Amino acid sequence: MTYIDPAAEWTEGTVETRLAVPDMHCAGCISKIERLLPMQPGIRAARVNFSAKTVIVTHAADLPEPDLLRAFDAIGFEAQPLHNAAAHERGQALRKLIRALAVAAFAAMNVMLLSVSVWSGADGSARDLFHWISALIAIPAVAYSGQPFFRSALKALKARTTNMDVPISIGVILATSMSLYETIVGGHHAWFDGALMLLAFLLAGRVLDEMMRARAASGAEALVRRTAPGAMRLDADGSSQWVAADALAVGDRLLVAAGERLAADGVIEDGTSRFDLSLLTGESAPVMLRPGDTATAGTLNLDGPVTLRVTAVGEARAIAEIARLMESAGQAKSRYVRLADKCSRLYAPVVHSLAAVTFIGWMIAGAGWHQSLLVAIAVLIITCPCALGLAVPVAQVVVCGAMMRAGLLVKDGSALERLAEADQALFDKTGTLTLGRPRAFGLEALDEEARSIARALAMTSRHPLAVALRQALGGEHVGPAALTDIQDIPGEGVRALWQGQPVSMGKPRESEVDIVTAGAEDQTMAVALDMGRGRRAIIRFADALRPDAAQALADLRALGLPASIMSGDRAEPVRALADQLGVDGEGGMRPADKLARLQSLEQAGHKPLMVGDGLNDGPALAAAHVSMAPGSASDVGQQAADIVFLGDSLSGIPKSVRASRATMRVVRQNIGLAIGYNALAVPLAIAGYVTPLIAAIAMSASSLIVVANSLRLRWAVK
Amino acid sequence: MNGLLFLIPVALLLGLTGLAAFLWSMRNGQFDDPDGAAMRILIEDQDKPAP
Numbered sequence: 001m002t003y004i005d006p007a008a009e010w011t012e013g014t015v016e017t018r019l020a021v022p023d024m025h026c027a028g029c030i031s032k033i034e035r036l037l038p039m040q041p042g043i044r045a046a047r048v049n050f051s052a053k054t055v056i057v058t059h060a061a062d063l064p065e066p067d068l069l070r071a072f073d074a075i076g077f078e079a080q081p082l083h084n085a086a087a088h089e090r091g092q093a094l095r096k097l098i099r100a101l102a103v104a105a106f107a108a109m110n111v112m113l114l115s116v117s118v119w120s121g122a123d124g125s126a127r128d129l130f131h132w133i134s135a136l137i138a139i140p141a142v143a144y145s146g147q148p149f150f151r152s153a154l155k156a157l158k159a160r161t162t163n164m165d166v167p168i169s170i171g172v173i174l175a176t177s178m179s180l181y182e183t184i185v186g187g188h189h190a191w192f193d194g195a196l197m198l199l200a201f202l203l204a205g206r207v208l209d210e211m212m213r214a215r216a217a218s219g220a221e222a223l224v225r226r227t228a229p230g231a232m233r234l235d236a237d238g239s240s241q242w243v244a245a246d247a248l249a250v251g252d253r254l255l256v257a258a259g260e261r262l263a264a265d266g267v268i269e270d271g272t273s274r275f276d277l278s279l280l281t282g283e284s285a286p287v288m289l290r291p292g293d294t295a296t297a298g299t300l301n302l303d304g305p306v307t308l309r310v311t312a313v314g315e316a317r318a319i320a321e322i323a324r325l326m327e328s329a330g331q332a333k334s335r336y337v338r339l340a341d342k343c344s345r346l347y348a349p350v351v352h353s354l355a356a357v358t359f360i361g362w363m364i365a366g367a368g369w370h371q372s373l374l375v376a377i378a379v380l381i382i383t384c385p386c387a388l389g390l391a392v393p394v395a396q397v398v399v400c401g402a403m404m405r406a407g408l409l410v411k412d413g414s415a416l417e418r419l420a421e422a423d424q425a426l427f428d429k430t431g432t433l434t435l436g437r438p439r440a441f442g443l444e445a446l447d448e449e450a451r452s453i454a455r456a457l458a459m460t461s462r463h464p465l466a467v468a469l470r471q472a473l474g475g476e477h478v479g480p481a482a483l484t485d486i487q488d489i490p491g492e493g494v495r496a497l498w499q500g501q502p503v504s505m506g507k508p509r510e511s512e513v514d515i516v517t518a519g520a521e522d523q524t525m526a527v528a529l530d531m532g533r534g535r536r537a538i539i540r541f542a543d544a545l546r547p548d549a550a551q552a553l554a555d556l557r558a559l560g561l562p563a564s565i566m567s568g569d570r571a572e573p574v575r576a577l578a579d580q581l582g583v584d585g586e587g588g589m590r591p592a593d594k595l596a597r598l599q600s601l602e603q604a605g606h607k608p609l610m611v612g613d614g615l616n617d618g619p620a621l622a623a624a625h626v627s628m629a630p631g632s633a634s635d636v637g638q639q640a641a642d643i644v645f646l647g648d649s650l651s652g653i654p655k656s657v658r659a660s661r662a663t664m665r666v667v668r669q670n671i672g673l674a675i676g677y678n679a680l681a682v683p684l685a686i687a688g689y690v691t692p693l694i695a696a697i698a699m700s701a702s703s704l705i706v707v708a709n710s711l712r713l714r715w716a717v718k
Numbered sequence: 719m720n721g722l723l724f725l726i727p728v729a730l731l732l733g734l735t736g737l738a739a740f741l742w743s744m745r746n747g748q749f750d751d752p753d754g755a756a757m758r759i760l761i762e763d764q765d766k767p768a769p
Binding site: 026048049052098099102109113126 | 722726729730733734736737740741744750751752753754757758759760761762
C-alpha cells in the first residue's frame with residue numbers, strides 16, 4: 001500500500017476509477033503499479049486487486065481518461081477502463097449468499113450438538129431445555145438464512161407457477177413451526193437440526209452455482225468500449241479540444257494522432273497513415289489510408305496524424321452494427337435450459353404431491369392431524385434436494401478449478417454442458433489457427449551490428465512489424481545501437497543517424513520483395529534495412545500457424561468434432577491453410593456471413609463450437625452453441641466466448657472438450673446418486689420410520705457422496 | 719446439569735465470536751484479493767525502520 005502524505009497538494013476533489021490490467025503476473029507488477037503510478041501527474045494513489053486483475057486509481061477529478069491510460073502506458077502496463085457496474089452487483093449477490101450460508105452453518109452445527117445429546121438419551125427437563133435452546137438459535141437463523149429461498153418461492157407463487165424453492169420453503173417453515181409446537185408441548189422430536197442442515201447444504205449449492213454463473217457484462221458492451229472514449233476536435237478557429245465520444249456530431253473535424261483509436265466513422269481529409277483494421281477484419285497487415293478514404297471507429301491509427309471528417313457517430317457507426325448483431329445472436333444462447341433446471345422442473349411437483357399424498361394417507365388411516373403432519377414434514381425434509389442442489393455446481397466448480405490451472409478460463413458453468421454436446425468445430429483463421437501476429441524470420445542472416453541497429457530502429461516505431469521485430473530481437477544478447485536524429489515518416493518507415501551515417505528501415509521497393517518472396521506473401525509483410533552499405537537487407541514476416549494446430553484438429557476429429565475454417569481473410573490463403581491442415585475452409589466471410597452460417601447449422605440440428613478471436617467473430621461467437629477464444633483475442637472476442645484459453649497452444653480445445661464430457665458424466669452420476677438416495681429414503685419417510693436422527697444421517701451422507709464423486713474431476717483435465 | 723447451564727452459553731458465545739469474526743473479515747475485504755495477499759508478502763518494501 002502506498003503511503004500518501006495527507007498534507008500533500010491534494011486540496012481539490014479526487015475520484016476513484018476501476019481499470020482492468022490483464023497483464024499483471026507477479027508481486028513485482030503489484031509493487032511497480034502501486035509505487036510508480038502515484039508519481040504520474042494527476043494520480044494520487046493506486047490499489048491493485050490481483051485476483052480480479054484490476055486497479056483502483058484515485059486521481060484528480062479533472063484528469064481525462066486518455067491521460068489515465070497514458071499514465072499506465074508510461075509505467076509499461078496496458079489498462080482498459082471498466083465501465084460496467086454489473087460485475088460489482090454480482091459480487092454483492094454472492095456475498096449475501098455467503099453470509100446466509102455462514103449463519104446457517106453456524107446454527108446447524110450448534111443445534112446438531114444439542115440434538116446429539118437428545119438422540120443419545122437426554123429426556124425430561126434436559127430434553128426440554130435443549131429443545132428450547134435449539135429453538136432460540138434456529139428460529140432467527142432460519143428467518144435470516146432462508147430469505148433467498150422464501151423470496152424466490154414467493155415470486156414463483158405470485159406468478160402462479162412453482163419452482164424448487166416452493167417445497168424447500170414449505171418444508172423449512174413447516175418443520176420449524178412444528179418443532180416449536182413440539183418444544184412448547186414437551187414433545188419427543190424436534191426438527192430444528194434438519195431444517196438448518198437443509199438450509200446450509202442448499203446454500204452451499206447456491207453459492208457454488210452463483211460463482212459459476214456468467215458475468216452479466218455482454219460482449220456487445222465490450223465492443224463499444226473498444227472505440228475511443230473521445231477525440232480531439234478541431235474548431236473553426238484552428239484550436240483543438242478534447243470532446244467525449246457521445247458529444248461528437250456528424251461533420252466535426254477530428255485530429256487523430258498516431259497510436260490513437262478512432263471514436264467515430266469518418267472520411268480522411270488530410271494526412272496519410274497506415275491503419276490497423278484487425279479489430280474489424282481480423283487481418284493483421286495494416287492498410288494504408290489516404291485523403292478521401294473512409295475509416296471506421298475502433299481502428300487504430302499507426303503512423304502519423306490525420307484529420308478526419310466525421311460521417312457517423314453513436315449507433316450509426318459500423319461497430320455499433322456489429323454490436324447489435326452480437327446482442328441479438330446472444331439472446332438465443334440465454335434461452336438454453338441447464339440440466340439442473342430441467343431436473344428441478346420435474347422434481348418440484350413430485351415432491352409436493354408425495355408430501356400431500358402422505359399427509360392425506362395418514363389422515364385416512366386415522367393417525368390424527370399431528371402425527372400425519374409430522375410424517376409429511378419428514379417426507380418434505382428427506383426429499384429436499386440437498387444432493388441434487390450440489391450435484392451440478394460442485395462438479396462444475398471442481399472442473400473449472402482444474403481447467404484454470406491448465407490455462408482454460410471458463411466463464412459460465414452452462415458452457416461446460418453446451419461444450420459436451422458440441423458436434424462440430426468452426427475456426428477463424430487469423431489469430432486463432434495462426435498466432436495472429438507477424439513473426440520475423442531470416443534474422444540469422446544479419447550480422448550482429450545489423451541486428452543491433454534493426455533493434456534500435458524498431459524500438460522507435462509503433463508499427464506492428466516493428467513490434468514483431470523488437471520481440472524477435474529482444475531475446476538475443478544484442479543491445480540496441482545508439483541512434484540520433486530519429487525520424488518517423490508515415491507510410492515510409494524510420495530514419496536515423498548511426499555513428500554519423502544515415503540508416504533506415506521501412507517499406508521495401510517492389511523489385512526487392514519480388515526477388516526474395518517470389519510473390520508468395522503480401523508485400524507489406526517485409527521491411528528493408530538500409531545501413532548505407534549498398535544492398536539493403538530484407539527482413540520478412542509471416543503469420544505463423546500455432547505450433548500444434550494440426551494435432552489439435554486431429555484430436556477434435558477423433559472426439560467427433562470435424563473442423564472447418566471460416567475466415568474473413570482472402571480466399572487463397574484460407575484455402576492454402578485448409579489444404580495444409582486437411583479440413584474445409586472458406587474465406588472472404590463478413591461477420592454477418594459467419595453468423596448466417598452458424599444459424600443455418602443450428603437450424604439443421606447441429607451444435608457448433610466456434611473458435612475465434614477478432615471483433616469480426618463477435619456475432620459468430622455469441623451465436624454459436626458454445627464458443628472459445630484465445631487469450632490473445634480482442635476483448636470483444638474474450639467477452640463473447642464462453643471459454644478462453646491462454647498461451648499459444650491449441651491443445652486446450654480438445655482438452656476442454658474431454659473435460660466437459662467428463663464433467664457431464666460425473667454430473668449424471670451425481671443426479672443418479674441423489675435420485676437413488678431418494679428412492680431408498682422416501683418409502684421409509686412415507687411409512688413414518690424417519691426420525692430427525694435418520695434424516696440428519698441420510699442428508700449428510702448423500703451430500704458427502706456427491707461431493708466426493710465430484711472431486712474426482714480434479715484430474716479430469718488432460 | 720449446573721455445569722451445562724454454564725457451558726452451553728460459553729460454547730454458543732465462542733461460536734458466535736467465530737461467526738462475527740468471519741462476517742467482519744468478509745465485510746472488511748479480507749477475502750477480496752486472496753491471490754494478491756499471497757503475492758504482497760514478496761514485495762520488498764523500501765520503508766525504513768522508524769528512527
